[in-house]
Amino acid sequence: MKPATIRDVAERADVSVASVSRVLNGAGPVTEATRQRVLAAVEALEYVPHSGARSLSTSRTNTVGVILPDLYGEFFSELIRGMDVAARALGYHLIVSSSHDDADEASSAIRSMRGRVDGLIVLSPHLGAANLASGLAGRMPVLLMNGGGVDTGRPSIIIDNHGGAVAAVEHLVALGRRRIAHIAGPAGNLEAEARMAGYLEAMAAAGLPTMVVDGAFTKASGQEAGEKLAARADRPDAVFAANDNMAVGALLAFQDAGLRVPEDVAMVGFDDIPLAGLVRPALTTLKINIAETGRNALERLVRLIGSAADTACEVVRPELVVRASSNPLTPPPGLSGAAHTDVQTMSLEGEKL
Amino acid sequence: MKPATIRDVAERADVSVASVSRVLNGAGPVTEATRQRVLAAVEALEYVPHSGARSLSTSRTNTVGVILPDLYGEFFSELIRGMDVAARALGYHLIVSSSHDDADEASSAIRSMRGRVDGLIVLSPHLGAANLASGLAGRMPVLLMNGGGVDTGRPSIIIDNHGGAVAAVEHLVALGRRRIAHIAGPAGNLEAEARMAGYLEAMAAAGLPTMVVDGAFTKASGQEAGEKLAARADRPDAVFAANDNMAVGALLAFQDAGLRVPEDVAMVGFDDIPLAGLVRPALTTLKINIAETGRNALERLVRLIGSAADTACEVVRPELVVRASSNPLTPPPGLSGAAHTDVQTMSLEGEKL
DNA sequence: CTGAAAGCGCTTACAG
């Protein structure tokens, strides 16, 4: 038994399908009597409109596609949560497609979205995809969050990774640290590269030697990196990790190695995932309001779909949040009840684009 | 300029739309010459088929809907990752809808999926939604993961929460702990209730007094619960938290309060999220292979869509993984390089349903 | 206020 269609409802209510459609969409004039009959028929038949068919007529799907690279820990769940909240408030659905770590996969994912979504949010930390998005998506509105740090002349949100990294290093330098290592994100990832570039530049500006170890944005990779650093003869006295996930991994590795954080090694991460404020010592980081950024992205895309003119390149400036992992003066935990009482914020003057 | 349609391609290639369709779907016979002309036209026009229209004709969307309660930390990102991997391998898309903490919201989310998806995976830890899923979804295949622990006679995957909780308590009792507290999950959540029931039953069986404090499955709620427990006169010597997220929160609260884990308080969680093995001390937990469960759910739903007969109620039995948080004999960290070397596994004889 | 009809962009028997 197939589900009821609008025709079944029309027959049972003894009206035309046009009237059923009007009642259901609250569009166009209908008698109260007609209305009641239609509603009764809908009820009786347990009719639910077929959104695919509706989409074909209206050429609107009320669905937004999100192309993600991969799901590293809490960053992406926070981001999706923010998008989902906004989507529901605006009557949109979210179709997610993740694990696109190379441009080809991302491109085929984008193609297969046509006719399925009204617009796309593309997180493509790999160079090619930015272009792909514009070409492949055809006339579909696309909001880029590709982390390139370059204004492409199309609607986008970028994080000031470079400025954030500089702020991280300057903070550590100000604490008197000199052997500052960097745990890098995956090669070829534009976010990771921008953070590394900021690190290198700030170190050069401070006249300090650099020390970079590879990572992959995962906790496990951060842990490995931490083990390597802890074992070095010229062990660093501070570490700036390209994201919080890795910073947490490294933190644990240092503690396992018997090192004290921040006394022996100060730590700074990037992102401010929920976990950052919870680990001990709490992690100093460059805060991005992740869920908020997701919400904003979704809302902006919906405005774009509503054909708002928009080619802006919005820059999110991460904010340095100093916590115990880089603050020897922090009172020991236990004196400070809640998780966030040991937070102090510094404003960050980011780079101009 | 609107995107090219199949008619545009047909005209340019000077064939019928039927031929274009055949070429594109690799279905039906076509001359190589026709094939080439069509492909050239597709290329020239940058044609991408409109999946909405295709869905309407074939009544297949190649999309699966996932209804989630809310995104608490890593559990759901792991689950979605597993589903996404399987979906892509099978040529399916994933449409996710989260934050459905009450039955009404879940039900409207389910309705709006009609015509948009070929089947549904419903995680509804609240009672009503299980019925809703069957009614509302009409003839659409639905795989339930509602955590009720009851075989509803429809395709489902349930976690043996009760058995897992019993195993957790028995483990703590075997260690000689007597004042074993439970940090409960959100009220009305079936998973949480089953875990609590297992705790209460096992405690009664051991002749021990119970001690329950509320939580909400989040790290922050676990931390608050931990603070409360640490402050009590009859402070527990062991805690079983209804999930790892809360266990980690409580662990940090205990450490902030100057308590040693596991010496003063042993800890056991539930889920085995990636973080569980990384915190210090590493967390003993009831392991569910989360991503694997997600993959399995997706694959099973796709089989259902392919009209496989299936009314099985599959039971996932969590496995007790003993780590340092409940094992005073564990060598101190630092002697044990990698994160997982301090893991020992015990087989768990779960309850029969 | 209401209905008949065209159309959204595809696929799929059915003839030829």
Next chain:
DNA sequence: CTGAAAGCGCTTACAG
């Protein structure tokens, strides 16, 4: 091998 035509389930001017 190929094309004309019907149909998937809706919406939306257009008449009436």
